[in-house]
Amino acid sequence: MGLYGAEMIRLRLAEAVDPSSSSSKVPTTTIRGFDESFHEQKYPLFMAEIRGIANGSGVDYDEILWLNLREEGRGCSDYTVPPAVGHNEDNRPSDWNRTFLAEVWIDGAFMVGYVYAGELPTGGFGWNTKIVATVDYVEPRDFLLRGGVGRNWVGRALLAAQSLEEALEIARVPHIAGHNYQIFNSTHFFVGEVARNLSVFFEAKGPVFKANEYDLLDIPQRIGPSTVHRTARALAQLGAPEDAKGILDVLWDERDVDGSGRYGIYCPTCTLCTALFDKKRVSIYVAKRLVYELGDWTRPTWFPAAAAANDSLLLVLLQEEGVVLRREEPHHWSQMAAVALVLVFFAAVVFFFVARAASMPGALRDYLFAASPTTRRAVVTLVPIREAPLEEEEEGEGVPN
Numbered sequence: 001m002g003l004y005g006a007e008m009i010r011l012r013l014a015e016a017v018d019p020s021s022s023s024s025k026v027p028t029t030t031i032r033g034f035d036e037s038f039h040e041q042k043y044p045l046f047m048a049e050i051r052g053i054a055n056g057s058g059v060d061y062d063e064i065l066w067l068n069l070r071e072e073g074r075g076c077s078d079y080t081v082p083p084a085v086g087h088n089e090d091n092r093p094s095d096w097n098r099t100f101l102a103e104v105w106i107d108g109a110f111m112v113g114y115v116y117a118g119e120l121p122t123g124g125f126g127w128n129t130k131i132v133a134t135v136d137y138v139e140p141r142d143f144l145l146r147g148g149v150g151r152n153w154v155g156r157a158l159l160a161a162q163s164l165e166e167a168l169e170i171a172r173v174p175h176i177a178g179h180n181y182q183i184f185n186s187t188h189f190f191v192g193e194v195a196r197n198l199s200v201f202f203e204a205k206g207p208v209f210k211a212n213e214y215d216l217l218d219i220p221q222r223i224g225p226s227t228v229h230r231t232a233r234a235l236a237q238l239g240a241p242e243d244a245k246g247i248l249d250v251l252w253d254e255r256d257v258d259g260s261g262r263y264g265i266y267c268p269t270c271t272l273c274t275a276l277f278d279k280k281r282v283s284i285y286v287a288k289r290l291v292y293e294l295g296d297w298t299r300p301t302w303f304p305a306a307a308a309a310n311d312s313l314l315l316v317l318l319q320e321e322g323v324v325l326r327r328e329e330p331h332h333w334s335q336m337a338a339v340a341l342v343l344v345f346f347a348a349v350v351f352f353f354v355a356r357a358a359s360m361p362g363a364l365r366d367y368l369f370a371a372s373p374t375t376r377r378a379v380v381t382l383v384p385i386r387e388a389p390l391e392e393e394e395e396g397e398g399v400p401n
Contacts, residue, residue, distance in 0.1 A: 001053055001056070001102060001115065001121075002052060002053035002054065002055060002056025002057035002059075002064075002118075003056040003057065004056075004100075005053075005057060005100070005115075005117035005118060006056070006057035006058060006059070008097065008098045008117035008118075009053075009057045009059055009064070009067070009117045009118040010057075010059065011097075011098065011117075012067065012094075012095070012098050012116075012117055012118060013059070013063055013067070013118075015094045016070070033145045034065070034069055034145070034150075034176075035145060035146050035147065035148070036065075038146070038147060039149070039150070039153060042149070042153075043149075043153050043156070043157065046120060046153055046156050046157070049120060049156075050064055050065060050068060050120065053118060053119075053120075057118065059118070063118075064118050067116070067118040067119055068118070068119050068120060068150060068152045068153075069150055069152075076088055076089060076090050076124070076134075076135070076136040076137060076211075076212065077090070077136070077209070077210070077211050077230055077234075077251060077265055078134055078136055078180070078182050078209070078210045079207065079208070079209050079210075079234070079241060079247045079250055079251060080182055080184075080189055080191055080204045080207070080208040080209075080210075081206075081207045081208075081240070081241050081242065081243065081244075081246070081247055082184075082189045082204055082205065082206075083186070083187075083189070083278070083279050084243065084244040084247055084276070084277060084278045084279070085132070085134065085182055085184060085189065085247075085276075085277045086244070086247035086248060086250075086251045086274065086275070086276045086277075087124075087125050087134040087182070087251075087274065087275045087276075087277075088251050088265065088266065088271050088274050089114065089124045089125065089271065089272045089273050089274070089275065090267060090270050090271050090272065091116075091270060091272055092270065093269045093270050095116065095272060096272065098116060098117045099114065099115060099116050099117065099272060099273075100115055100117070101113070101114055101115070101284070101292065102115050102121050103301055103302070104121070105300075109128065109129075109160065109162075110128060110129055110300040110301075111126065111127070111128040111159040111160070112126055112127055112128070112159075112297075112301075113125075113126035113155070113156075113159055114126055114273075114275070119152055120152040120153065120155065120156040121155065121156060121159060122135075122152075122155045122156070122158075122159060123135065123151055123152045123155050124155075125275050126155065126158070126159050127159075127277075127282070127297050128159055128160070128161070128162075129297075129298050129299060129300060130161065130162050130163055130164070130167075130185065130298075131158070131161055131163070131164055131167045131183060131184065131185050132182075132183070132184055132185070132277055132297060133155070133158040133159075133167060133171075133181065133182065133183045134181070134182045134275065135151065135155060135179045135180065135181055135182075136179060136180035136181075136210055136211065136212055137179060137180075137212050138177075138178055138179055138180055138193065138195070138212055138213060138214055138221065139177070139212070139221055139222040139223075139224075140177055140178050140195045140196060140214070140219055140220065140221050141219075141220035141221060141222065142196065142219075142220065143176055143177055143196070144174055144175065144176055144177075144196040144197060145176060147174055147197075148174050148175050148176035148177075148196060148197075149173050149174060149175055149176065150175075150176050151175065151176070151177070151179055154170065154171060154173065154175065154179075157170045158170055158171065158183070164183065164184070164185045164188055164190070167183050168183060168190060168192075168201055171183060171192060171194060171199070171201070172192075172194065172199040172201070174196060174197040175194050175195070175196060176196075177195075177196070178193065178194045178195035178196060178198075178214075179193075179194055180192070180193055180210045180212075181193070181194065181201075182210070183201075184277075186279065186280055186298060188203060189203065189204045190202065190203050190204065191204050191208050191210065192216075193214050193215075193216045193217050195214060195217050195219050195221075198217055198219065199217075200216045200217055202216075206240075207240035207241060209231065209234045209235055209250075211226075211227040211230050211231050211234075212224065212226075212227040213227050213231070225263060226263045229256050229257050229262075229263035230263060230264075230265045232257045233253065233255070233256065233257045233263075233264070233265060234250055234253075234265060236257070237257060238250050238253060244276055244278035247276065248274070248276060248285075250265060251265055251266060251274055252265075252266045252274070252288055253265045253266055254266050254267075254268065266288075268287075272286070273285060273286045273291075274288070277297070280295070280296045280297055280298055281293070281294065281295055281296070281297075282294040282297050
């Protein structure tokens, strides 16, 4: 992901530099309060992934770490109406063209995460074959720098959860700040809030709208005007949706409570995408246009060749702007048959070389049959979320809060 996203990472960093500063780099001194040793101890593989992003992109490790901590602040809106959940991913207009969807096989497990270039998946939404998770920014007044976990590390851990119970336990860890969570499988839907070392979760049986505020935990917090207006519009004026289509109607509403479009639930310049989970179907929309569809999130979208499952890196560009991508997943048996045919082919090739090995010069045989070290790598498919820039943001406008 570092190699693929290198240009996007550099653009994100360049846009974050203070124009009045004499330095061409972001102020990474802001990460000094980050408890790096704690994260190394708790999540060593995720810290290794951050170093891998730095190495692959050629960007300084401190700057990649800064990106992963910078996004402790975002917008977003969620509506849970079991068995459907909708999520608006809101952020700075400058993040257009800087995100993608990563489909990953790693350590024998499959996961999909929404990724901001330079960051761990996911600080927005994602799933594996067991659970789905979406997150929304909230802003407690106090932070837990020692012993608190960064949002991106929690999101990455959620993508590795192998049960709903494990995912809920992961989400309850003490946070540096805190977030709203929607965590669910195909039958149970949980909504919760975390603030530092406090947490509360409940199983949603009816409609639940969440923006960027704590309404379950009673703690000091900052609530922005966008959150106040979006919540009032969703709950007081639009009414509760009854199904997935109703969720989209709410999440795509652009009018404010006063009839203007200043604080609409959907922001044309800062809603980067909308993810809709309806039973087991996943649909992702950009600018209200369907760009990604998956029939069953409980099944991997594809299977790597057996020989590459734990020891290769695959980057595939799947979508261009304006292309509607619809996937029809084959049954597992047909996928396994395809893998078997590939294995038979390679076995025949190996047999051919082995049969001729005795007549090969020694150096050539050593080259062809030399053992290679095993390393922890992953098979990754990347789907760019958008390819066309939008208009510049108006002065005074930005990410909803």
